Amino acid sequence: MPDTDVRDRDRQVHGLDALELQPQRGANEVGPGDRARALWSATWPKLVAVVLVLAAWQAVVWSGWRTEFVFPGPDKVLPTLFAEVTTPEFWVAVQVTMRRALTGFALALAVGVVIGLAVSQFKPLRAAIGSLITGLQTMPSIVWFPFAMLLYGISESAIMFVIVLGAAPSIAGGLVSGIDYVPPTLLRAGQVMGLRGAQRYTLLVIPAALPMFVTGLKQGWAFAWRSLMAGELLVIINQQNSIGWALSQARQLNDADRLLSYIIIVLVVGIVIDVFFNWADRALRRRWGITA
Template sequence: MTTFDHAGPARPARGPSRWVALGWQLLGLLLILAVWWLLTDVLKLYPPYVFPGPKAVWTEISYGLWGSGPQDGKLLSAIGGSLRRMLTGYLIAVALGVLVGLLMGAWRPLRTTLGAYLTGIQSVPSIAFVPFAILFFGLNERAALAVVILEGFIPMALAVSGALLNVPPALRVAGRTLGAGSLSLTLRVLLPASLPNILTGLRTAWSFAWRALVGGELLIGGVASLGEQLEVGRNTANVALVLATIIIIGLIGGLFDALLRAFEGRVRRDYGLEVPQ
């Protein structure tokens, strides 16, 4: 008698789970710390004032966040000040980028002119805009905020414009067939279909804006910021403080990027663009 297999279609093979990936990342971190400790505290290849060990850097972090000492609480207030400027500038940049990106995606003359200008400006390092921002706004945090907005706005506008152009033509035809006008087609058909690619633009805008913020804060003193902590470490020859601030900058940037990446992955799975793992 013939038998039939009712198990259904074979499921695609899943890649390593997120926990396995996290385990490898933690293992890599431990390896880096071990090599760092070996070079500085065991072999002593460099004097502590040139390349301090992990313990000295951790001491600066603990002093700056919750301990007592010369940097008591200053790192914590610096993180708060930088995040406040970053979130303010980032939200403004995203709002402006989405608006301009929609206009460029809907109107070709604007896309061919302004889009080309924005692409050219994007190739300019963010630190190059800081002197102009200081001369225009003064030596204050508005100058740093302006650089953040500019560096976040450009990739966001280009991402939205490019995402709209990558929508399958069949969706445009279907929307027009159902009677959608230009505005309705953009807001109700093209924009939702572009969402996965727009979320990629959000991550890119965050990365550009975060780097621009720290670079701007290096040259704008008098405010609590991570850039100011880097400058304090340089002026006092405190390499441990410089390394501690760099580590915190990397951790904050990586954390927000991971959050945006997780949200993007969730949306892509909902759109059927990724296989759940």
């Protein structure tokens, strides 16, 4: 009997070892089917929203609220849109606009980070300009364009100036809020671990403030994009092709089809950038263990 018990135990142990060696799918592992379902669940509400908007748009046109010359329906605007995106001039305009947007946003990011770090660390500076940052956020960016054109003339610099003034306060405010909400226990733990000076910020403070900082970046991009569109409509630089210039040309020619098609393009670019920021926000939340 004792030998039989020993053999049974050996068989059980070998069976457990075999089970451990078998590749098993973890609880958090995502398969191709799961990814497809997640993609579809995220896509179909947007498709339904697009269909509903197009149906409502066409219904307003059929109601006779305005003549189709002034307010054309999607049956006329969408073919014009598809025709525009197949022309080389369209992609040149997109390239010019996105170059301005990214350059202006990068400048605003640099300025906002410097101001945010300074305000978060020096209480007298926060008391002096904290309210000013909030006030700058609430100012319409178009207010700055007459002053920008007086300073820089009709040039790229005038547009960059307004983009920075529009986006930097939101970026600085997001960074300040993120640093303010870093848990004190985390700061004490960093102090015990010997984090000092620049290491304290690069390894502890800024990573901990990233989730709220991303929200500030998203808001800063929204201000930068609106400032750029206003600038391209107002500051026409030697008739340089851009999305704003195309909008202005369509308005002057009373081309409602082309005008609405470029409005849709501006909307699509905004949605694409918003999707990117949402993806970054979800990735940070997963890394911080906030969401599954």
